[in-house]
Amino acid sequence: MATSYSSSFPSFPTARQVWPLQLQAAKMAVGINSSLSTTRIAADEEARAEVEVLNSRLEKTSQLTKKIQASLSRLESSGKSVQEAVGPILGNTRKLQVLGSNIDGIIGAIDRVRQPSDIKNNEEDIIRSGPDKAGLAAFLASVKRVNKALGDMQRANLRSNQQAVADLSKLLTSGNTQLEKYFQKLLQEDSNPVEPLYFITKDKPFPALSQDKTTRLGLISAYLATVARSSQYPDNPVLQAYASVRGPYLTGTLQNLSSASINTAKKKNPDAIYRPGTNGIGTYAQGMEGAFLAEYDNICALFSRDEWGKVFNLTCQGAISELARTIRELNAHIKGSLTTDCYLAYEIIEIMSNLSSNMESRTGELKPSFAAAMKPIRETGKSSLAELLEETRRRVYNLPLIPADGAAVPVTQETMTRLQTMVNFLRPISSIMISIGDGGWKTNAASNGALDVVPSLSSFDVGADGQQIFANYSMDTIDSLLTSLESKAKPIARGRPVLGVFMLNNASIVDRMIRTSELEPLLRPPLPAVEKWRKQGIRMYTEVWQDAAKLIMEVQYTNRGQRPPSGSSASVDSAAILKGLGSKEKDAIKKKFEAFNTTFDDLVSKHKALSMEREVREVLGKEVQQMLEPLYGRFWDRYHEVDKGKGKYVKYDKASISGVFLSLA
Incomplete structure (x- = not known):
């Protein structure tokens, strides 16, 4: 120092x-x-x-x-x-x-x-008072402060703060619970069911949440989502709260349309064939699409993108469950009257498939839910193809007798009417045809159980043509019908002519109903099956007329005596020919005329007594005329002078018998 x-x-x-x-x-x-x-x-x-x-x-x-x-x-x-x-x-x-x-x-x-x-x-005072009294902004700010303080204390992990942590946790839980209830309360104010027909008929969009509500609900949802992500519970608690309020809203809104779909399936005449568009399922689907899309817009405004799909599925699940119940009831009705109402199944498949596709393209959601709801009706649509074929055979088998006059039976027209009606539902039927494959109806492929999902291109033969497969199905149906009719009529028909006329009548109805409907471009007549039965029917009918032809058919031996004159009938001299015959030969010619007259009159009478379709009568009349008129003309030219014009043996001259032939057509 x-x-x-x-x-x-x-x-x-x-x-x-x-x-x-x-x-x-x-x-x-x-x-x-x-x-x-x-x-x-x-x-x-x-x-x-x-x-x-x-x-x-x-x-x-x-x-x-x-x-x-x-x-x-x-x-x-x-x-x-x-x-x-x-x-x-x-x-x-x-x-x-x-x-x-x-x-x-x-x-x-x-x-x-x-x-x-x-x-x-x-x-504590703010949170205990609730968002109604404190105001949403103040309440939400208070809860956020408590949440932040609690997080800081939990990270500090001081032993002296354990009681305080417990108290703040209870306070925060109370605040979050009040926010959830307040969320539901706000949502409930705009969630009373509406009348869907008003928006459908006026072509107006279904109502969405107001902008003010959307803003407040969005603030609550965003905060609770943040809390959920920072806790051990990853799901935003208001997702379920939203679905619990808006789900019943959708179900209630669509309830009347569901009931209308079931009620319009009931018919005054049970045997009437279902006509396209007469069931309320189309309006039901239209209302469901409008309500679902409006709900999806609400969800997009309230939740984060990764939550859209989940909350949308939760919200729509109740309405889709109600749709599934409606489809099950309609399906039971269809199965009870399959021959007349199978078309309703095809219509439902088409309408619901379009709805599912539209919803998937707009939202990317709900396709599996719609597929599950549609499963029963899709099963019925597939199984109906084989069942309708079997029903046709069964109805023919149960016929007591075929008509004595050879008239067509009603089952033929009913079967063809069914095919004509199916053309009106060609799009859904084509998808069914592609899914079961060509000929799948023969092996009852419709009951294979592979019906849990809506068919997609990956499940189809990409080279398959649904319309062509339907054409093949139609030809199988026609062939099965005519074969069954022939098997039923053959043992009990009163003679082959009646059987021939019977088969011709039924084949003619088939041919006519193809040509006069939208089946024509698909089946491109004449169909081999129809042509086969036409030719067979003509052959069976004309067999008896050959007996009359044999009576006036002569065998000329050119190596015995003078060759008979050829050329026009004018060159034939009946008197000269008869002059060269003996009395026995003349008597034989008289008997031939008499036998022919009797047989011919009997055949004409029976022909006119048979019930024939217009086309059948024309065809058979021409066939008989072409078979007999030339023979009779030659026979008459040679031997009409056998009774010297008295008409005792020669009942018909060429003009009169030609008139008879014309009356047959």
């Missing part, structure tokens, strides 16, 4: 350092004096005086040095005393600084311990 103080003063020469200087100066003076000449005595005296002055100053310097040394000694002693006094003070100061820091830390810790209690006291 003394050293540090002395270093601040200037350095002066000591006494020991001064004396050598004086001696050196004296020596220098003596040398100078001895060398000076006598002429310079005056100068010597002056130098001597200067030396004395110098010596005097050196003396003063020596005295000053001694005083300085004494002062330095006293200063050094004082510095040691100061150091001894100040050292303990410095140490105590440093201890006080550490103590102060510790005290500040303790005060901060106390503040942190007291903070949860302060937060609870500050926010």
